[in-house]
Amino acid sequence: MVKIVIDAGHGLDTPGKRSPDDEREWSFNNKVALAAIAKLQTYQNVEILRVDDPTGKTDVPLQTRTTLANNWQADVYASIHHNALNGKWGKHSGVETYTMDNPTANPKSIEIAGAIHPRVVMAMGISDRGMKRANFHVLREATMPAFLTEGGFMDSAVDITKLRDDNYLKAQGEAIAEGLAVYFKLQPKPSPNRNPDEKLSIPQPEGEDQFYRPSLQTIVNSTIDVLIRLENQEEGALSPTWRKKLADGTLTNSDAIGILYVALDRGLLGDGK
Template sequence: MKIMLDAGHGYNTPGKRSPDGMIEYEFNRAVALHARSLLQNYQNVTVYFAHSDNRDVPLQERTNNANSLNVDIYVSIHANAFGSGGWTSASGIETYIYTSKPRIALQLAQKIQRNLVAETGLPNRGVKTADFHVLRETKMDGVLVECGFMTNQNDLKLLRSEEYRRTIAEGIVKAVSDQFNLKRKSNPSPPSTSGLYKVQAGAFKAKKNADDLATKLRSAGYTPYVYQENGYYKVQVGAFERKQNADSLVSKLRNEGYETVIFLD
């Protein structure tokens, strides 16, 4: 099965940010990275990205790529906004499909909506229809997920959290798995991060030590992953296409007392 994940917008898209400056794309791409890592644990699944960290990919190019690759499902990931630039009370999760209500897209959207509302506790704004380009111009079934409001201060705290981003990715992937009856690999491998800058917080001979560190990091709001390589249990905290993002995480972790390293895989 071929899946295209679309982190909406880009680093330089005008206006797509919270009143205090969080760029929407930061959230969207983080969820897409988590989702790709999770999907790699399923058999016969290939994941493509519609977006790029290097430039704002035009909508037509995104849908053209999806169509030329003949992917089976298109999932566009977003954070919502309301009003003219200030803080508002609008809050919650909503999922969109095209106006013709394609059957498979509707079923998937309902599963995504149900999962995300249950796992986040945010208001259920429902499954809706819209004439969005990525839903209209894709030849395959597509859904667009709005995962909380950047213009709501409480929602924004969640949108900034790595734990919340992981939770959103898990809800989306579970819905895709359920909808298409994906089969898990018998021996899942660690997330593929080829070509990415990896942030590592520790490497241990004893798995318990790695698990203990992962638990500590998780309680601090991070999303660690423990995997075995070259006789060591390694604790990975992040993987980024841009080195500056990895550097930022390393600096934050070191300020909190963690011994971290960064390397290009």
């Protein structure tokens, strides 16, 4: 059983946590959290504990949140936020993901954040400001691996168009859930309407070639997984050029072939890898 803590951060009336048009950060965070929870509930052997106030009316003290998570003996702490620079509209933009800034911090935090961050960047379609370190309370006091996402700037004239679109917030939440599912090797729940022993048959239109045609999102997810696995190799981190292109949505067919070649060369696509 994988135990996942979801924290939507702050509260509706927390001072300063809002856009220049008085849109509350918790409202954005909550939509992402609900989408993440809904997606996680489609997997087997998952328990979820939400440690913020799901109504947003109370800003639950940070110590209370981490104590709940620690006492529950969670496997990971996911803190969901949205950023602000100075409370004034500007052209700044981007997604950040934080882990604890301490040499003794749990290294699994960085591994999990590595599975989350590029997916959030892709889901939001805005700039990649990178994975960073910080001494935030929830990262410091959680005894389990922990990460904190900043899914865009509330005072960005660029990002706010995405934050006001529930489809992007839903995609962000699902990206967080999918990253966790990949890291913890979660398996989807079986369909309630299908015999588990029955082979899945996908109908093909007449005249269509019988080839597998993966969706764009499937290709993106698979490529992200390969990138992460390449970066975890002893040879060192993969060239940042490919990761930047993936985050910017400019990865070419030639790039994909190059990534595949490197993965094959390092034996990442064999059985048991």
